[in-house]
Amino acid sequence: MSSTVLYDAPGPRARVRHRIFGILTIIGIVAVLGLIVWKLWVEDQLTAEKWEVFYTPRFISLLAEGMLDTLWIAVLSIAGALVFGLVFGTAKLSDHAPVRWVAWTVVEFFRAVPLLLLIIFIWFYAFETQLGTIAPLVIGLILYNGSVLAETFRAGINAVPRGQVEAAYAIGLRKSAVMRIVQLPQAIKIMTPAIISQCVVALKDTSLGYYILAPGLTTIGRDIWRTFDNRLATALVLAVLYIVLNLLLTALGRWAEKHITGARPAQSMENNPSVPLDKP
Amino acid sequence: MDWLTDNYVNILRGFGETLRLLGASGALALVLGTLVALARVSPVPILRGVGTFYVTIFRNTPLLVLILIAYYGLPEIGIDFGFFINISLAMGTYTAAFVAEAIRSGFNGVPLGQAEAARAIGMPFMTSMSQVVLPQAFRLVVPPMASVYIALTKNTSLAATFGIAEATFRMRGLFNDYASQMIQIFVGISLGYILIVAVISWIATAFERRWAVA
Numbered sequence: 001m002s003s004t005v006l007y008d009a010p011g012p013r014a015r016v017r018h019r020i021f022g023i024l025t026i027i028g029i030v031a032v033l034g035l036i037v038w039k040l041w042v043e044d045q046l047t048a049e050k051w052e053v054f055y056t057p058r059f060i061s062l063l064a065e066g067m068l069d070t071l072w073i074a075v076l077s078i079a080g081a082l083v084f085g086l087v088f089g090t091a092k093l094s095d096h097a098p099v100r101w102v103a104w105t106v107v108e109f110f111r112a113v114p115l116l117l118l119i120i121f122i123w124f125y126a127f128e129t130q131l132g133t134i135a136p137l138v139i140g141l142i143l144y145n146g147s148v149l150a151e152t153f154r155a156g157i158n159a160v161p162r163g164q165v166e167a168a169y170a171i172g173l174r175k176s177a178v179m180r181i182v183q184l185p186q187a188i189k190i191m192t193p194a195i196i197s198q199c200v201v202a203l204k205d206t207s208l209g210y211y212i213l214a215p216g217l218t219t220i221g222r223d224i225w226r227t228f229d230n231r232l233a234t235a236l237v238l239a240v241l242y243i244v245l246n247l248l249l250t251a252l253g254r255w256a257e258k259h260i261t262g263a264r265p266a267q268s269m270e271n272n273p274s275v276p277l278d279k280p
Numbered sequence: 281m282d283w284l285t286d287n288y289v290n291i292l293r294g295f296g297e298t299l300r301l302l303g304a305s306g307a308l309a310l311v312l313g314t315l316v317a318l319a320r321v322s323p324v325p326i327l328r329g330v331g332t333f334y335v336t337i338f339r340n341t342p343l344l345v346l347i348l349i350a351y352y353g354l355p356e357i358g359i360d361f362g363f364f365i366n367i368s369l370a371m372g373t374y375t376a377a378f379v380a381e382a383i384r385s386g387f388n389g390v391p392l393g394q395a396e397a398a399r400a401i402g403m404p405f406m407t408s409m410s411q412v413v414l415p416q417a418f419r420l421v422v423p424p425m426a427s428v429y430i431a432l433t434k435n436t437s438l439a440a441t442f443g444i445a446e447a448t449f450r451m452r453g454l455f456n457d458y459a460s461q462m463i464q465i466f467v468g469i470s471l472g473y474i475l476i477v478a479v480i481s482w483i484a485t486a487f488e489r490r491w492a493v494a
Contacts, residue, residue: 025326235345
């Protein structure tokens with residue numbers, strides 16, 4: 001059901017009413033914005049000392065460094081999670097029951113455990129081994145996102161029409177070749193949107209490095225507000241940076257979906273209820 | 281296992297705090313998310329724009345950064361309801377974006393004829409929404425909604441970063457006191473979370489059955 005069937009094409013009276021609602025909404029938004037600006041003003045938040053750090057070149061380069069760390073950690077985690085997801089996703093479909101059980105236990109466990117809990121555990125557990133702070137964060141992200149992707153891959157492989165698999169067996173391909181040549185390439189096309197949104201999740205979750213003071217945007221932010229006592233300003237700047245990064249990542253994913261895989265996007269997704277929706 | 285026998289009261293209190301966070305932010309997310317979803321399908325273009333804007337902003341900001349804003353930032357401009365409420369505000373507004381998306385996907389699943397029939401008998405937008413589309417959409421959104429709430433359960437662990445003594449916070453305390461039994465403690469606390477997740481799935485299944493169309 002497209003949202004347009006919810007109501008008729010507006011007649012003259014409805015148009016007037018919609019316009020009134022629209023104007024009321026705008027007035028509401030302007031009022032809220034005004035309230036925020038006024039609040040910022042009376043609480044002395046709109047002063048140069050709170051914000052000047054963000055147009056000082058030395059600190060811009062510091063933030064850029066933090067952003068590079070965040071991106072680097074995100075790329076490592078996503079690459080690792082894709083491999084993890086591929087291995088465990090196919091293992092869950094294995095013909096050998098013990099392999100299936102092990103994969104099921106691993107995937108379900110890491111999917112159900114809070115990521116922060118996992119990161120704290122790895123960080124504490126690996127404390128003596130001098131792993132530093134990046135490794136626990138990356139390992140945690142790989143285990144969690146990898147498990148989610150394993151489910152995604154499994155659903156995607158199952159969504160490939162059965163006839164494809166039967167045809168592949170019929171022309172004499174072996175089990176691994178059927179998976180590698182026939183099922184996976186089609187599954188990945190179907191799964192691209194879900195994989196992209198999981199990449200956004202992974203990028204957002206790099207912010208959890210804050211807890212163990214792993215390098216990245218949030219930790220840099222902490223250093224900045226400790227020095228300049230501008231918590232609100234810093235947190236807002238971090239939010240904007242993350243939003244921009246995520247929107248760029250989403251756009252990149254869409255572009256890749258269109259140009260590299262050449263898939264008919266999303267269409268097969270909507271008919272497939274086993275494909276998981278976006279999760280927080 | 282002495283970590284468990286000596287501390288089970290504290291661990292239970294920790295999970296109690298986790299559930300309180302889940303309840304407070306979950307209720308906010310449900311109300312706000314429904315409103316945003318309604319705005320996103322409303323006939324007023326500006327309201328649609330506001331809904332889309334909300335979802336884009338809150339879905340692309342890390343929850344941790346939202347909590348930083350609510351916990352450290354808002355008190356700086358005099359908005360301070362105590363840190364439990366401020367953190368719940370952050371979690372609720374964040375989760376609301378996902379609730380809105382789940383509900384919207386539910387609208388898309390309600391058969392076309394239902395809305396058309398409602399319009400045909402002359403129901404205006406709000407009536408056809410509240411009497412025809414929403415009741416059916418809620419049934420369809422139970423499974424995606426359950427995943428949103430399961431994710432929220434796990435996300436409450438972020439409150440540990442800000443000194444709320446919930447389950448993850450307690451686990452860290454236990455790590456300090458019982459360094460040799462870390463794996464047991466980790467698995468134990470994880471099982472607590474898994475139990476909450478299982479209960480949510482069970483409730484979702486019950487709702488689905490109850491709201492099933494005959």
